[in-house]
Amino acid sequence: xxxxxxxxxxxxxxxxxxxxxxxxxxxxxxxxxxxxxxxxxxxxxxxxxxxxxxxxxxxxxxxxxxxxxxxxxxxxxxxxxxxxxxxxxxxxxxxxxxxxxxxxxxxxxxxxxxxxxxxxxxxxxxxxxxxxxxxxxxxxxxxxxxxxxxxxxxxxxxxxxxxxxxxxxxxxxxxxxxxxxxxxxxxxxxxxxxxxxxxxxxxxxxxxxxxxxxxxxxxxxxxxxxxxxxxxxxxxxxxxxxxxxxxxxxxxxxxxxxxxxxxxxxxxxxxxxxxxxxxxxxxxxxxxxxxxxxxxxxxxxxxxxxxxxxxxxxxxxxxxxxxxxxxxxxxxxxxxxxxxxxxxxxxxxxxxxxxxxxxxxxxxxxxxxxxxxxxxxxxxxxxxxxxxxxxxxxxxxxxxxxxxxxxxxxxxxxxxxxxxxxxxxxxxxxxxxxxxxxxxxxxxxxxxxxxxx
Amino acid sequence: xxxxxxxxxxxxxxxxxxxxxxxxxxxxxxxxxxxxxxxxxxxxxxxxxxxxxxxxxxxxxxxxxxxxxxxxxxxxxx
Ligand SMILES: Cc1ncc(COP(=O)(O)O)c(C=O)c1O
Numbered sequence: 001x002x003x004x005x006x007x008x009x010x011x012x013x014x015x016x017x018x019x020x021x022x023x024x025x026x027x028x029x030x031x032x033x034x035x036x037x038x039x040x041x042x043x044x045x046x047x048x049x050x051x052x053x054x055x056x057x058x059x060x061x062x063x064x065x066x067x068x069x070x071x072x073x074x075x076x077x078x079x080x081x082x083x084x085x086x087x088x089x090x091x092x093x094x095x096x097x098x099x100x101x102x103x104x105x106x107x108x109x110x111x112x113x114x115x116x117x118x119x120x121x122x123x124x125x126x127x128x129x130x131x132x133x134x135x136x137x138x139x140x141x142x143x144x145x146x147x148x149x150x151x152x153x154x155x156x157x158x159x160x161x162x163x164x165x166x167x168x169x170x171x172x173x174x175x176x177x178x179x180x181x182x183x184x185x186x187x188x189x190x191x192x193x194x195x196x197x198x199x200x201x202x203x204x205x206x207x208x209x210x211x212x213x214x215x216x217x218x219x220x221x222x223x224x225x226x227x228x229x230x231x232x233x234x235x236x237x238x239x240x241x242x243x244x245x246x247x248x249x250x251x252x253x254x255x256x257x258x259x260x261x262x263x264x265x266x267x268x269x270x271x272x273x274x275x276x277x278x279x280x281x282x283x284x285x286x287x288x289x290x291x292x293x294x295x296x297x298x299x300x301x302x303x304x305x306x307x308x309x310x311x312x313x314x315x316x317x318x319x320x321x322x323x324x325x326x327x328x329x330x331x332x333x334x335x336x337x338x339x340x341x342x343x344x345x346x347x348x349x350x351x352x353x354x355x356x357x358x359x360x361x362x363x364x365x366x367x368x369x370x371x372x373x374x375x376x377x378x379x380x381x382x383x384x385x386x387x388x389x390x391x392x393x394x395x396x397x398x399x400x401x402x403x404x405x406x407x408x409x410x411x412x413x414x415x416x417x418x419x420x421x422x423x424x425x426x427x428x429x430x431x432x433x434x435x436x437x438x439x440x441x442x443x444x445x446x447x448x449x450x451x452x453x
Numbered sequence: 454x455x456x457x458x459x460x461x462x463x464x465x466x467x468x469x470x471x472x473x474x475x476x477x478x479x480x481x482x483x484x485x486x487x488x489x490x491x492x493x494x495x496x497x498x499x500x501x502x503x504x505x506x507x508x509x510x511x512x513x514x515x516x517x518x519x520x521x522x523x524x525x526x527x528x529x530x531x
Contacts, residue, residue, distance in 0.1 A: 135461045
C-alpha cells in the first residue's frame with residue numbers, strides 16, 4: 001500500500017505543456033476596451049518583459065523549462081502524489097482518491113511554480129525590480145520568495161484590510177526581502193487620492209492593481225507580475241499535471257476525473273491541461289473546476305443587470321449572461337466577461353471540455369475539516385472547494401458502486417489561514433438566510449457609513 | 454455579519470462589501486450575499502434605482518482589459 005508516489009528529481013518534466021497548440025478553437029484575441037481593436041503584444045510591453053509576452057501568445061506545444069528554473073523548482077518539486085486512503089475509508093467509497101500536494105513549496109501553495117519562472121524571465125530580460133498587488137497575500141509571498149532567488153527587488157501593494165488583519169503573509173514577504181505596503185498607499189497617484197482622504201482606507205483589489213501597474217509603468221527597470229489569469233501563468237503551472245501523469249502511471253492508474261478549485265484558474269489549469277490534451281485526443285475523462293457559490297464565475301457567469309432591450313426602456317432584468325449549460329450569444333463570446341477567470345479556462349468551458357461546479361462556504365469548510373481530520377493536512381480555504389467536489393464525486397461512486405479514480409489538485413495548505421477556520425468552528429460563518437429584523441438591524445448599522453453617491 | 458471573501462482570502466464584514474468601491478458596493482456583492490438576504494432590495498434602497506443600475510449594469514471588465522486600460526491611461530499622461 002503506497003500512501004504516496006514520489007517522482008525522482010531526474011523524472012521531473014523538462015518542458016511545460018502549452019494547450020494553445022491543441023485548442024479546438026483558437027483563443028480569440030483580447031480586445032482593447034478603448035478602441036475595440038485586438039490587444040497586440042506591444043501593448044503589454046510597458047508592464048511585461050518581451051520573453052514572457054512571447055510565451056503569452058505562443059502556440060508551440062512544448063516549451064523547454066530553463067535550467068535555472070529547474071534548479072529552483074527542485075527545491076520542492078516533484079511534489080508527492082498522495083492516495084487519500086483515510087478519506088476513502090471515512091467515506092466508505094470504492095473510489096481511489098489521489099491528491100497532488102502543492103502545499104509543500106516554501107510559500108505553501110502552487111503559486112511559486114509561475115513566480116519562479118516569471119522572476120527568471122524578468123532577470124534575463126534585464127528587469128531589476130517587480131511590482132505586484134496581492135489580496136490574500138499568497139501571490140505576494142510566492143513572488144517575494146522567487147525574487148529573492150533571482151536577486152530582484154519587489155514591491156507588493158497589499159489591500160489594507162488584509163494587510164492589517166493577516167500579518168503573517170506580510171511577514172513572509174519581508175522575510176524573503178520583499179517590500180510590502182498597505183494599499184491605498186501614499187506612493188502612487190492611484191493610491192494617494194484615497195490615502196489622503198483617509199489614511200486608514202480599507203482598500204480594494206482594484207486600487208491595489210492600479211497602484212502596482214502605475215509603479216511598473218513609471219519606475220525605472222520595473223515590470224509587473226500577475227499570479228493568475230494570463231496564458232503564461234497557466235503554462236508554468238502545467239508541471240503539476242505533467243508530474244501527476246507520470247506518478248499515476250507508476251501506480252498503474254488513469255483518472256476518470258480531474259478536479260481543481262478555480263479562482264483565477266491557474267492551479268486548475270496546472271493539474272488539468274495535460275489531461276485535457278488526452279481528452280482532445282479521445283480519452284474519456286471528466287474535468288471539473290470547482291468554485292464558490294458566492295462568486296460563481298464559471299457556473300453562473302457574470303451576474304449583471306442589463307436593460308431588456310437596446311432602447312433601454314424596459315425595467316432592469318437580472319440576467320446570467322453565461323450559464324452552465326448555456327452557450328453564450330456571440331456578443332458575449334468575443335470577449336468572455338469572466339473578469340477574474342483565465343481566458344483559456346473560460347474558452348475550455350465554452351468548448352465543453354471542462355465543467356464547473358459551485359459550493360457554498362459552509363460546504364467547503366466542512367469538506368476541509370473532514371480532510372484535515374482524515375488525511376491530516378489542513379487545506380487552504382480555496383483548496384476546500386476542490387475537496388468538496390471530490391467528496392461529492394466519491395459519494396456518488398459509492399452509490400453507483402464504481403471504482404472511480406479521482407485526481408485532485410491540493411493547491412495549498414491553510415496554516416496561515418487558520419483565522420477562517422476559527423470563524424467557521426465558532427459558528428461565525430453561516431450560509432443561513434437572514435430574517436427581516438436582522439436586515440433592519442443591518443440597515444441601521446450601516447447608517448454610520450457614507451451614503452453611496 | 455461575516456463572509457469569507459475569496460478575493461481577499463479572509464473573513465470580512467458586510468459593511469466592507471457594500472462600501473469598498475469608493476463608497477459603492479463591490480461588483481460581487483449581489484452574488485455573495487444573495488443566498489442570505491434580499492440584497493438587491495437592500496441595495497436598491499440605499500443606492501436608489503438609478504444608482505443601483507449605475508453600479509451593476511454593464512459587463513465587468515476582464516482583468517486584462519483593466520490592465521490595458523490602466524497602461525493606456527498612464528501612457529497618455531506621460
Ligand atoms: C492555495 C490556493 N489555491 C487556489 C487559489 C486560486 O487561484 P488560482 O485559481 O489561480 O489557482 C489560490 C489563490 O490565491 C491559492 O492561494
